[in-house]
Amino acid sequence: MRKLQLVLSLCLVCWIIFPQLSIGQEPTVVSGVIKNANNNETVSSVSVTIKGGTxxxxxxxxxxxxxxxxxxxxxxxxxxxVGYTTKEVNFTGSPIETSIQPHYALGEEVVVAASRVPEKIIESPVTIERVGASTIRQAPASSYxxxxxNLNGVDVVASSLTFKSVGTRGFNVNGNLRLNQIVDGMDNQAPGLNFPVGGVIGLTELDVESIELLPGASSALYGPGGMNGTVLINSKDPFKYQxxxxxxxxxxxxxxxxQRNAAPYYDWSMRWAKKVSDKFxxxxxxxxxxxxxxxANDKRDYSRTTGTPNGQVIPGTRDSDPAYDGVNVYGDETNLVNAGGITFNTLAQQVGQAFIAQGVPSSVINNIVSTIPPNQNVSRTGFDEKYVIAPTTYNFKISGQAVYKINSRTDLIAEGNWGTGSTVYTGSDRYALKNLKMGQYKIEMRNKNWFLRAYTTQENAGxxxxxxxxxxxxxxxxxPSGGPTGWFSQYTQNYIKSRLPVALGGAALSDAAAQMYARAATDAASGRPTGAIYNNPLFQKIVQTPISKGGALFVDRTAxxxxxxxxxxxxxxxLEKTKTDLLVGGNWKQYALNSQGTLFADTAGKIYINEVGAYAQLSQQLFNDVLKLTASGRxxxxxxxDxxxxxxxxxxxxxxxxxxxxFSYQTAYRFPxxxxxxINLLVSGGTRLMGGLPQLRNYYNFNNNPSYTLASVQAFGASVQAGTPNPGLLQVQNFGKFKPxxxxxxxxxxxGLIAQKLLIDVYAYWASYKDFLGSVTVVQSQNGSPLGLLGLNPNGSSGNAAATRTIxxxxxxxxxxxxxxxxxxSVQYLLPRNFSLNANLYSDQIGSxxxxxxxxxxxxKIRTNIGFSNSGFLLNNRLGFSLMYHYQDSFYYEGxxxxxxxxSFSxxxxxxxxxxxxxxSMIKIGGTNLLNHxxxxxxxxxxxxxLYYISYGYNVF
Structure with a gap:
């Protein structure tokens, strides 16, 4: 009983004392409103902090x-x-109302990418470019x-309207493997492709706070892939932008x-952020x-076996060249030689025997065959790209973030970005990325001095x-192309028929006219449709069947x-007292390849690739901040x-x-x-793309059935054509160690900044690459005979090229x-009354x-961007404009x-x-490529x- 009384007494004391303590410790509420001193309008996203506190x-x-x-x-x-003069105000307890003066100072922007620590852009140790939220609002661009x-030193390669690859300092391709793209700390690559897919997955336009571009080598801090640059895209803080x-x-x-009939363009976006409390x-x-x-509608004729290792454009059209292979025409890659292993001359001689058996004189058939150009090839009729890939491209993105302030210096962040879309990518072929899906999910603890994050990227090729x-x-x-009743046989029959002395009820056709007639007649007999085929049920069955099962579908679930x-x-x-800065970091990464045999050699199950890394950086200010030295390594x-x-x-x-x-000396690398x-993928022309790891060469038995260099196979083929076969000309391809x-x-x-109005930035660089990652074309016989390398049977007769050899x-x-x-x-010049001028000029060249x-x-070799803009004039500075001119030289593209x-174009x-x-709010009326060239x-x-547009944005500045 006494114990119960003691407990009740303690509870009573607590009930009396603790509320009094709480009242005595009631927190101070600080509140107010901030306005623009020039126009008395309220200003959002302004930082208000207690001086000397957090x-x-x-x-x-x-x-x-x-x-x-x-x-x-x-x-x-x-x-x-940002954009205003910092102001100090005395707070006495009552809500405050004060104004701040607009002030924009060139070179004051803070960047992180250059050194992984905040620093003024004008003091960066390497070349760096930055785009802020205000620039995004004003830019004459259809997307951020x-x-x-338009940045200095940047190139863009566009496969389609919604798939663009950024590159710097050369080696620009569709899907840049030499550039990192990092979004809120997450590597934005599609793990099955190993390169960023532009803006398909990531932040929405209204949620981008800044973009930082680091041209040149950046592996020392950002790891594999940063051979030629790193792009950091940062989102808006929900505490700051509400x-x-x-x-x-x-x-x-x-x-x-x-290209098509005039069509609408839609771009709708929204963002909602809420500060629930001081902590969340x-x-x-x-x-x-x-x-x-x-x-893509380049219809020039293309040879895939001459000129360069990747072929060349040649004269010809579908009407003039029976073996026509249009650049952006698909299906015509199948030709008589790669499908049947023989030339049209030989097939015409064989098919002609049936006409002789029907009473046509052999001299007539021989005369027809003799007029066919030597080694003539014939290809199937292809389809223009606009008929093979559905015209609609779309992209839907959704993202979310929750931030909890553990204390005044440490945040706990959960974030997810998910996107889906249909676009087109140019690789070894043109790929329809239809309903592609990617998700990135992160949990992170972030402190002023450290961070720890874990995230995953989940890819689904859709x-x-x-x-x-x-x-x-x-x-x-x-x-089917082959066989006695196949397309090529029927084509040849129609060709010979049209060239007989009494052809089609009239005079015999010339070789060229006969080729055209044979194609039209054979296509008609095959039921070949005209126009779009992408919705054809037969085509849909093919694109819904995985490549590993004889279709064209990718089944990629790589993570x-x-x-x-x-x-x-x-x-x-x-170390602050000695003006020294030291940071360390590390990471663990894993790829889980999962294409079910449609892209990778993973028919037996997922393939795992692990990477670990560690880095450190030491900086030192010297001679009263006149010199700053930095050393980093990874x-x-x-x-x-290795x-x-x-x-x-x-x-x-x-x-x-x-x-x-x-000054900087930088090194970089990329793992293959x-x-x-x-990769283990059959592509156009019957060529198999194969990864460089020795396990794959072992799988295809290269040790016991060697592969030969393409040049030596061609030399051997020439000896066979000349009637003096010389297998001694064949050279086995040697494979060295596969390295990064x-x-x-x-x-x-x-x-430098002159008179606070003119910002100048110039750079020059010299770089050297070694162990360059490329590819080599080799040929392997599948019938045990050197003749198989030429698509021939061991006895020298014509064979099925796909069965006798593999390329x-x-x-x-x-x-x-x-x-x-x-x-x-580059220069940026601030003119009076909010006008500004910016321009850049840059060049990159490769040695011998x-x-x-x-x-x-x-x-x-030469590119330039010239911009002229005004952020506000007339009507109380409500009206603005921006113009951007871009020019680049012509150049030789290798893909x-x-x-x-x-x-060249402008x-x-x-x-x-x-x-x-x-x-x-802001209303925009604009366009890209205004002259429609x-x-x-x-x-x-x-x-x-x-592309021309009008937009309305609510609560965007």
Whole structure:
């Protein structure tokens, strides 16, 4: 009883005392509103913090802020925002209302990418470009991702309207394996492809706070893939950017009905962020884009066996060349030689025997055959790309983030980004990425001095298919190519029939006319449809059947798993007093390849590839901050390759205030991609793409049945044609050790600000690459005879080429070093009354190459961008505009799809903006490629025309 009384007494004391303590410790509420001193409009996303402390908040979309603190007034509030002068205000306990003065200072932007620590862009040790949220709002671009293409030193290769690959300093291709794209700390690559898929997955336009581009080698800090650059895309903090925002953009393209009929363009996006308390905030965002895609419509004739290892453009059309193979025409890759192993001359002689048996004189048949050009080939009739790939391209993205403040310095973040879409990608063939899906999911603890994150990327190829293979299989499903009743036999019969002395009830046709007649008649007999085939039930069956089962469908479910962390030890070790900065970090990464045999050699199950890495960076300020030296290094190990160490050294010399000279030596590397390692895919022309790992060569029995170099097989074939077969000409292909590709570069640059109005940035670099990752074409006989390499049976008779030989394109390291160099210059000039001018000019070149070397450099020598804009004039500075002119030289493009010259072109993009301050809304009227001059920036890619739009954005500034 006494114990119960004691407990009740203690409870009574607590009930009396604790409320009094709580009342005595009631927190201070700090609140107020911040306005623009020029126009008295409220300003959102303004930071308000207690001077010398960590408590604070951001203003919401109404310019209002509120937070609590245990500190008692009076104290000083520090008010700051990008584009405004920092202000200090004394807080005495009552809500405040104050204004801040707009002020934009060039070179003051803070970047992280260059050193993994915040620093002013003007003090960066390497070349770096930055795009902020205000630039995105004003830019004359249809999407935020397109803005990257206007930065100094950047190239863009566009496979389609919604699939674009960014590159810097050469070696630009569709799907850049030499550039990292990191979104909120997550590697944005599609793990089955090993390259970023542009903006298909990631952030929506309204949720992008900044983009940082680091041209050149960046592996020392960002790991494999950063051979030629890294792009960091950062999202908006839900504590800082609050409220509901949306943007409705409507447009039109194909306005001249050149490729397709004029078609609508839709781009709808929204974002909602809410600060629930001082400790918790969240956001969700989504975006939907839909349009009729640009069309790849290069119909030039192409030879895949002459000129270069990847073929060449040749004279001819479908009417003039029976073996016509159009660049963007699919299905015509099947020809008599690769399907039947014989030429048209030989087949005509064989088929002619049936006519002789029917009473046609042998002299007549022999005369017809003798007029056929020597070694004549014939191809199946193909389909234009617009008939093989459905015209609609779309992209839907949704993302979300929740942030919990564990304390004033540490946040717990959960984030997910998911996207799906249909687009087109150019690789060794043109691939319809239909209903592609990718998701990235992250959990992260982030402190001012450290972070620890884990994330996964889940890829699903959806209904994606190889359009070239699909068209070839469609032809075969209509009428098989081979056999006595196959397409080629019927074609030959129709050809001979039309050339008989009394043909078709009239005079005999010429060879050219007979070829055209034979094609039309045979196609008609096969039931070949005209127009679009992508919705044809037979075609749909093919594209819904996996490649491993004889169809054209990719079944790719590859995943990436990543755990990484970083610690800035500067504060923990007390290094601030010596102006020293030290950070360390590391990661573990795993690829889980899962294509069910449609892309990789994974028919027996998933293939796992593991990577581990660690890095460190030490920086030191010297001579009263006149000199800053930085050294960093990284070590990475892949389960299939030896480890790689990549150091980087840099120096920044302060010539004067806001004038800095920079020097850097950087090294970089990339492990062979997942496809370089494990691809096992049959593509156009019957060629098998094969990874470079020795396990695959062992699987195809290269040890007991060797492969031969393509050049030696061609030489052997010439000896057979001459009647003097010489197998001694054949040379076995030797495969060296498969290694990572590496590079080193030296860069010098200057960035300076003159009179607070003119920002100048210039750079020059020299780079060298070794163990260059490329491919080699080899041939393996499948019938045990050297003649099988030529598609012949052991007795020399014609055979089925697919059964007598296999042609492989195998990933290898190319011997010899490759050197490149380049330079760039940019200026940004602030003119009176909010006008501004910016321009850049840059060049990249490649040195001399070893004989037969395919570099895939794919870079114009000269490119320039010139912009002129005004952020606000007239009508209380509500009206604005921006113009951007782009020009690039012609250049020779090398790709696995094909090679050829890409003509020079220039474009003009423009936009007019009008602000509605009461709702922080903006109306835009603009367009890209305003003059609608069609161009392409990669061989075999889509031709890009004008796109025109009008948009309304709510709560966007």
């Amino acid at each position: 408590s604070g908040a951001y203003t919401d979309e109404r310019g209002y802020f509120k937070f609590t603190t245990s500190q008692k007034p009076p104290f000083t509030l520090v008010i700051s925002s 991702y397109d803005i990257i293409g 409220g509901l925002s949306f943007q409705i953009k409507q447009g039109v393209n194909h306005v001249d009905n050149y 905030a969240f956001k969700i965002a989504s975006q939907y884009v839909q349009a009729q895609d640009w069309v 209904d994606s298919y190889n359009s070239t293979i699909a068209a070839r299989l469609f032809n075969e499903a209509l009428l 990436l798993y990543m755990v990484e962390g970083q610690y800035n030890l500067t504060h923990a070790l007390g 070590y990475d190990k892949n389960s299939n390759f 480890g790689k160490f990549t150091p980087r050294f840099s120096a920044v010399v302060k010539l004067a205030k806001n004038h800095n000279l920079r 991609s997942t496809q370089n390692q494990w 590709e590496s590079s080193n570069s030296f860069e010098v640059g200057y960035k 492989y394109s195998i990933s290898v390291n190319t011997p010899g070093n490759v050197s490149t160099n380049g330079w760039g210059a 190459l070893p004989s037969g070397f395919v570099s895939y450099f794919n870079t114009p 696995t799809f094909g090679t050829g010259t890409v003509p 474009t003009i993009d423009g936009v007019i903006t009008f602000k509605l301050p009461a709702t922080k 069609y161009y392409t920036n990669g061989f075999g890619n889509a031709q890009i025309g004008g």
